[in-house]
Amino acid sequence: MPFTTVYSxxxxxxxxxxxxxxxxSEWLRHVTDDELIAGGTKLYEALRDHKVERAxxxxxxxxxxxxxxxxxxxxxFYELLSQTNLKKLARVLPESVFHKLxxxxxxxxxxxxxxxxxxxxSFSDNDEALKWLLA
Numbered sequence: 001m002p003f004t005t006v007y008s009x010x011x012x013x014x015x016x017x018x019x020x021x022x023x024x025s026e027w028l029r030h031v032t033d034d035e036l037i038a039g040g041t042k043l044y045e046a047l048r049d050h051k052v053e054r055a056x057x058x059x060x061x062x063x064x065x066x067x068x069x070x071x072x073x074x075x076x077f078y079e080l081l082s083q084t085n086l087k088k089l090a091r092v093l094p095e096s097v098f099h100k101l102x103x104x105x106x107x108x109x110x111x112x113x114x115x116x117x118x119x120x121x122s123f124s125d126n127d128e129a130l131k132w133l134l135a
Contacts, residue, residue, distance in 0.1 A: 006046050012039035016050045022133065023047060023055040027062050033069040036062075040077045047084040054133045058092040058126060065102050078110035082117035090129035091122045 003015035003024060012035075014025045025043055047055065065073070081089070091107075093100045103122075110116050123129040 026058040030063040033066040044080040053087040074109035079115040
């Protein structure tokens with residue numbers, strides 16, 4: 001799949017494969033709350049602008065999220081993503097159970113509030129995530 005980088009910083013990268021209708025994002029290091037919000041906003045903009053329906057978001061290197069980032073993700077981020085063409089989001093989570101639970105609680109809150117209009121599934125491995133997206 002030919003991916004083109006549409007956003008890159010020292011902490012986050014977003015690539016799009018228009019033919020494959022797929023976006024791939026990856027956090028490159030642990031980030032602050034403000035960096036997470038900035039990166040998440042870039043993800044929304046890339047999905048909005050490129051109109052792809054499937055995305056894989058790798059957060060394997062993310063640590064614990066602060067309260068500001070958690071609130072933003074639960075209350076705003078998933079609602080923004082629901083305004084795009086996104087149909088399936090595969091999240092690749094960190095190995096740490098604590099960090100994994102932190103990210104899972106955010107999506108649970110967003111789903112409980114009816115803010116997700118797409119399928120979301122979490123994985124520990126990029127290959128498994130990609131298989132699910134392409135199925």
